[in-house]
Amino acid sequence: MKLLLEKWHGYLNESKLRVFDFDDTLVQTDAKIILHKASGDVVEQTPGEWAIYKPQAGDKFNFDQFGTLINPREIKEYTDILRRVLSAGTDGRKTVILTARAKAARGAITEFLEDIGIDISELELVTLNSSDPQTKADWIGQKIEEGYNDIFFLDDSAKNVAAVQALKKIYPNIKLKAQLV
Secondary structure, three states: OHHHHHHHHHHHOOOEEEEEOOEOOOEEOOOOEEEEOOOOOEEEEOHHHHHHOOOOOOOEEEOHHHHOOOOOEEOHHHHHHHHHHHHOOOOOEEEEEEEOOOHHHHHHHHHHHHHOOOOHHHOEEEEOOOOOHHHHHHHHHHHHHOOOOEEEEEEOOHHHHHHHHOHHHHOOOOEEEEEEO
16 A cells, blocks of 8 residues: 555646757757867767767867857757647656757857757756766766656757666656657
């Protein structure tokens, strides 16, 4: 009976967190990561290429092009999901765009979202300034500690999705869906 009451209490106090990655989830841009290899070679990578790249010893990455949005294009399939989530209201629900981009990109991201008709007053924009997948998982883990117990996470990086999915082992009593786009 106690377990049933705890489960029912969890539904009554459900606190939803909806988290969207930005690059290659909500928008495509022409920004590239510049990879300087130990051999001296310089390679330009798209965010999608970088997401699956396995760093080699001596690699250095330059993310300077991510301070702005270069030729941004809406990924309508996922911005429509964001719009539906936002239209469901904010009662018991928080919606976040969680990006690896630095704080310098906030203005450009905000302007883009407003230009495509997304009401930014109903969401939080978090710039992590880190491309380490564990950084996103740690941020979501902190939100779980704050009481969020129903989490949906969308990201184009399998590494990010795996890091967030691993939170299920630490927090087995929450609803957590991490989805690769």
